[in-house]
Every structure is written in C-alpha cells, then in structure tokens.
Amino acid sequence: MIKNLFASIPLSLEAEQFEELAGGKDVRVERIVSRGHASPEHGWYDQPQHEWVVVLQGRAVLAFEQGDDVVLAPGDHLTIPAHCRHRVKWTDPQQATLWLAVHYSA
Template sequence: MENLFADRPVLATGEAFDELLRCRNVRIERIVSSPMPDPAWYDQPQDEWVVLLAGRARLELAGDVLEMGPGDHLFIPARTRHRVLATSDEPRCLWLAVHIEP
C-alpha cells in the first residue's frame, strides 16, 4: 500500500510525474506542481481524466480558462490542446490523472 500524499517532491519549477499504475490501455499518475509550472501546450494522443486533490490551479483548455480547486475534475479528450497557466504555492498542487490510451 502507498499514499498519494506521502513523499511529494518540493519543486522550484515544473512538475513531477509519478506513474502509479499501468494496466492494458489505462495509465494512472500522480502529478505534483511547483508554483511555476511549465506553460507548454499539451496535445496528447490519449484521453485524460484529471482531478485536483490539493491546491488551486488555472488551466487553458481548448481556448477556455478554467479555475480549479480541490475536488474539481475534468475530462480532456485526446488531441485537445491544454496547458497549466498557474498553480498555488501553498498548498502545492497535487493531481491524479487517468490516461486512457487508444
């Protein structure tokens, strides 16, 4: 057994991705964000469902800006351009992402 909140890295910039499970076409990962996330655009070949467990974040998704808080979750269809615009410093953002490969 492991704990999602344990052993979180403290990053100055960017994000840390930890794969928790890979089973057939599903991959689950924990994402820890710094207060200065990489503003790069993502355009992934797989669907993604993501939930913010701690912190606050602002995302840009297909031209819309979304404000997220703890418990907020969303589905990002494959090939939907998105990026993280801002994340909180305290508490740091902790995400759980489920990727569904084609």
C-alpha cells in the same frame, strides 16, 4: 504494499513531479505534484489519449486553445478529450498542487 498519495510531497520542486502509479496497455494512472509551475506560454499538450484529472490538494488553472480557462480547486475534476490542446496556466506557488491523472484510450 500500501502507499499514500499525500506522502513524500517535496517542499520545493524545480520541475513538476510525475509519478506513474499504475498502468497497462490502454491506461496510465499518475500522480503529479506542482508548486507554482506552469506549461511554457506557447507549449500545448496534445495527447493521443483522453485524460481524466482531479485536483486533490492546492489550486490550478488550465487553459484550452479553443476555450476558456478552467479554475480547479480540491475535488474538481474534468475529462480532457484526446488531442484537445491544453496547458497548465498556473498552480499555487504557496502550496503543493496534487493531481491524479488517468490517461486512457477510447
């Protein structure tokens, strides 16, 4: 069955929307939809797997505990190593920010 990453994007969201698209033993692919969402000020993601993430639409800022903020626009992507503490600092409140994230083991 064909699905579209840009379909069914809600106009408003109380919380970020996470949707697993595919996965297996050592990999998980998910679509994330944000609209003005951010991680808690003192809440860091500390994931056991690496994460490759791309912004398909919208804009976002990721903050890293041991580094600078990273601004992401459509098409921008990066790999976040396992246990690299990070958080979503900002997403565009005027439009949906659509992410594609791939979590994988080394």
